[in-house]
Amino acid sequence: MTADTKALVATLLDLAEDRLRDGYRTERQAYTFSDDTGKAPPAAASASAASPGISGDSLELVSRQVASCDACILAKTRKNTVPGEGAQYPLVMVIGEGPGADEDASGRPFVGKAGQLLDKMLSAVGLSRESNCFIANLVKCRPPGNRDPEPGEVSACATFLDRQITLLKPRIILSVGRVPTQNLLKTTEGIGLLRGRFVDYRGIPFLPTYHPSALLRDESLKRPAWEDLKLLKARLDADPADNTTGTAP
DSSP states (O other), X not given: OOHHHHHHHHHHHHHHHHHHHTSOOOOOOOOOOOOOSSOOOHHHHHHHHHSTTXXXXXXXXXXXXXXXXXXXXXXXXXXXXXXXXXXXXXXXXEEESOOOHHHHHHSOSSOSHHHHHHHHHHHHTTOOTTTTEEEEESSSSOOGGGOOOOHHHHHHHHXXXXXXXXXXXXXXXXXXXXXXXXXXHTOOOOHHHHTTSOEEETTEEEEEEOOHHHHHHOGGGHHHHHHHHHHHHHHHHHSOSOSSSOOOO
């Protein structure tokens, strides 16, 4: 086994331990490994090829592993996995519930009517998936009929989302909708009570707001959602760091 593969396995085990303990990432000293003598096994060679020149984990590796995941029943009904997309060092990471029909067909997050509205909302405060946002979901496969993902399905995808947050290091997380907000914050409070204020999530400012699909169903929610976006913009503007992109590691 190569040193890079050992480091990746250690990182995944640490993330699993953190998830089971309290959901918060624990900082650890860097591991030091050496290559085993002899020929590396095929699995190690495959992991290395997934992210050439990169030591340890990467967004590309997460996407490849999402594509081959069959850890829950959603793998049997999906057309495409939807790992997420956007800037490598985002100011804001947007987290939704799960892919819908359009996303399942395309393999891209938030591309239907709700996604088009989300893009307009982000653009209104100087954000976009092309330049300074990364958009992902709680689960990476579409729940049939767009139902809420079940606890086992959320758990099966949790490590993928955890790794993306760790790799992306977003300045702010914008959680859109009840399902991702309740799952990530481990609460049963409704989104109407949770929205409109920042909380801490693994050391990252975390702002819940309404899902764009809710705004399409109920126009009265557009005003509070806009207030949330103004709060997000004010938080970004109050930080003296460069607001073009996030911070590269």
